[in-house]
Amino acid sequence: MNLLHRGYVHVYTGDGKGKTTAALGLALRAAGAGLTVTLIQFMKGQPYSEIVALERFAPQIQVMQTGRTKCIRREEVAEDDRAEAQRGLDRARQILAGSERDLLILDEILVAHWFGLVTSDDLLGLMEMRPPQVELILTGRKAPPEVMARADLVTEMLEIKHYYKTGVPARRGIES
Numbered sequence: 147m148n149l150l151h152r153g154y155v156h157v158y159t160g161d162g163k164g165k166t167t168a169a170l171g172l173a174l175r176a177a178g179a180g181l182t183v184t185l186i187q188f189m190k191g192q193p194y195s196e197i198v199a200l201e202r203f204a205p206q207i208q209v210m211q212t213g214r215t216k217c218i219r220r221e222e223v224a225e226d227d228r229a230e231a232q233r234g235l236d237r238a239r240q241i242l243a244g245s246e247r248d249l250l251i252l253d254e255i256l257v258a259h260w261f262g263l264v265t266s267d268d269l270l271g272l273m274e275m276r277p278p279q280v281e282l283i284l285t286g287r288k289a290p291p292e293v294m295a296r297a298d299l300v301t302e303m304l305e306i307k308h309y310y311k312t313g314v315p316a317r318r319g320i321e322s
Contacts, residue, residue: 162303231263256286
């Protein structure tokens with residue numbers, strides 16, 4: 147396959163801000179080039195501003211959220227969280243199996259892994275079943291080493307300084 151038409155696996159990880167933002171930028175770039183995109187957000191059931199904006203690009207960009215309408219901590223994981231993550235995994239597998247889309251973004255799937263909602267085998271299985279022309283993006287903190295080793299591109303967002311630590315909450319349109 148021509149290197150210009152081959153899809154790759156990207157991992158955007160690290161403790162710094164910008165993983166989802168980078169993936170959304172890629173979604174917009176892909177849409178601008180006429181490609182089709184699906185964004186599946188794991189552990190995100192909140193009405194984030196990017197979802198409202200992306201709805202304007204439907205059906206070229208499809209969005210699916212899985213998760214509660216509030217953020218949870220690792221010790222708060224419940225069976226509903228596992229079911230929501232499974233719903234996202236099932237949809238991702240369906241998209242990859244059918245080569246339905248040009249770009250598939252699995253936002254926060256790496257945090258879902260860290261929380262025990264998806265396994266390393268789930269992540270590696272998605273990477274393995276990816277058709278050669280599909281671009282696959284995995285985002286979230288705590289990317290497992292085996293996933294980073296298998297990816298074609300790994301970017302780590304490194305926090306140097308963040309106003310959040312001074313008490314600034316998430317602001318609408320900037321962080322939410």
